[in-house]
Amino acid sequence: MSPRSFQADDLASSLELDGSEHVDEPDQLIAGRFEILRRLGHGAFAVVYEAMDRDLDRRVALKLFTSFAPNELATALREARAMARLNHHNVLAVHDVGRHGDTPFLAIEYAETDLQRWLSAAPRDADEILRLFSEAGTGLAAAHAAGLVHHDFKPANVMLRADRSVAVGDFGLARHLDTLDSLAPLAPEGPVGDGLGVVDSGLALGDAKVAVGTLRYIAPERLLGRSGDDRSDQFSFCVALWEALAAQPPFAGADAQRRYDSIAAGPAGTPRGRAHVVRALRRGLAVEPEDRFETMDALLWALAPANSGKFGVLSAEAPVGSWLRRSVRPSVTAAMLGAVFLAAVGLSREAPALDVVITPTAVLTANAAIDHARELIEAGEFAQTVPVLMTAMPVVRETDTEAQREYLAQIEALGDQLVSADAPTQASLFYAAGLNLAQDLGADPTSLTDKRATAMAKYRRRQRDAERP
Numbered sequence: 001m002s003p004r005s006f007q008a009d010d011l012a013s014s015l016e017l018d019g020s021e022h023v024d025e026p027d028q029l030i031a032g033r034f035e036i037l038r039r040l041g042h043g044a045f046a047v048v049y050e051a052m053d054r055d056l057d058r059r060v061a062l063k064l065f066t067s068f069a070p071n072e073l074a075t076a077l078r079e080a081r082a083m084a085r086l087n088h089h090n091v092l093a094v095h096d097v098g099r100h101g102d103t104p105f106l107a108i109e110y111a112e113t114d115l116q117r118w119l120s121a122a123p124r125d126a127d128e129i130l131r132l133f134s135e136a137g138t139g140l141a142a143a144h145a146a147g148l149v150h151h152d153f154k155p156a157n158v159m160l161r162a163d164r165s166v167a168v169g170d171f172g173l174a175r176h177l178d179t180l181d182s183l184a185p186l187a188p189e190g191p192v193g194d195g196l197g198v199v200d201s202g203l204a205l206g207d208a209k210v211a212v213g214t215l216r217y218i219a220p221e222r223l224l225g226r227s228g229d230d231r232s233d234q235f236s237f238c239v240a241l242w243e244a245l246a247a248q249p250p251f252a253g254a255d256a257q258r259r260y261d262s263i264a265a266g267p268a269g270t271p272r273g274r275a276h277v278v279r280a281l282r283r284g285l286a287v288e289p290e291d292r293f294e295t296m297d298a299l300l301w302a303l304a305p306a307n308s309g310k311f312g313v314l315s316a317e318a319p320v321g322s323w324l325r326r327s328v329r330p331s332v333t334a335a336m337l338g339a340v341f342l343a344a345v346g347l348s349r350e351a352p353a354l355d356v357v358i359t360p361t362a363v364l365t366a367n368a369a370i371d372h373a374r375e376l377i378e379a380g381e382f383a384q385t386v387p388v389l390m391t392a393m394p395v396v397r398e399t400d401t402e403a404q405r406e407y408l409a410q411i412e413a414l415g416d417q418l419v420s421a422d423a424p425t426q427a428s429l430f431y432a433a434g435l436n437l438a439q440d441l442g443a444d445p446t447s448l449t450d451k452r453a454t455a456m457a458k459y460r461r462r463q464r465d466a467e468r469p
Helices: 008-012 070-086 115-121 126-145 173-177 230-246 256-265 275-284 296-306 320-327 330-347 361-378 382-396 401-420 424-441 446-467
Strands: 034-042 046-053 058-065 094-100 103-109 158-160 166-168 197-199 210-212
Touching (some): 034 058, 070 446, 115 126, 126 166, 126 230, 126 296, 230 275, 230 296, 275 296, 296 382, 296 424, 361 382, 361 401, 382 424, 424 446
Antiparallel strands (some): 034 046, 046 058, 058 103, 094 103
């Protein structure tokens, strides 16, 4: 069975589908508030305009959905409202959700360009690519923690702001809109509008069709007809980052069967960047979801050593002293440098014969970071514990196996402290870091898995309670 054909331009010429209002003139007012300035783009299910919010005097991207199934619309809009409440710097802000006549719309944070256009405009530095993708991944991780799955992550869905920060958009909407089979524009080799399509995978039972996002970035389990989860987003993220660093897509195939075969054969091309980045991407591109990272957070930690800016993560080029000054409080830094000094004195020929145990620098650094996180918890500064943890994890991995097992126990204990302090969001991140380390060590992950699930459930209950009127 071949993919159904549909020209997006046929839809873009008119929005009078399903009783929707016709919107094609500048200056038209939507919902009595949004003044249309110009059309930015269109896809199978929506047209996006630049508009001025007269009430708040700001520009927005106004997305009007032009074709929808009533049974899907309510759920999609509920998730849009959840996205609006997410309030994360790396998630595109949703300012309003409503209807214009019978046409539902979203008023979204406006950005001049997206990551796809930025990548296409000129050759880009590998470290800058990794920085921007890491920010986008942080947005994905935050959405996953809130129970939202994107299902159509790609560079065209990552907006680039004027301050060079990025934000991912359309969480949750793709999951519900991609179940529609009334319109099916297949986008096999690149983003075209919304890029959602319905393809015959040749793999599902019988003649069942499989709703997918952009085929170029789709996870293999979705080609098999499975619904997918946050690890499907992880796969799409790794496809996009591999493509950006290698200047070629890792997989080929214009239909689902060929695409699946290509994924099973392994990624093509050689990404620019350090070896640990390539290793992390290969794991994120595993065919089976269970062979990928446990969470998006875990993937980001695996990529983090090459990104020394935002969270002060130790890199190969960063002197230990400068990392200490950036990441650890002066009192802790002084104690650590004092220990290093004593070790150095013990090695000096002029020094008296002292019985000094020389502690590896990585152990000193990791100990200080763990201690600092513990002090932050005791001080009630829970939000500050996560950057400290992200700083600590690459250094922990430089220690020997016995030390890593000790740090694993300490990280789990810090997660327990955060739970006791009623900070389930941060606790879940500590447990996720522990899970990633446990997996590498071959340790039993059961306790960490259960504790993370409990912390996540508590976080989601709190969100639902906050949403109630």
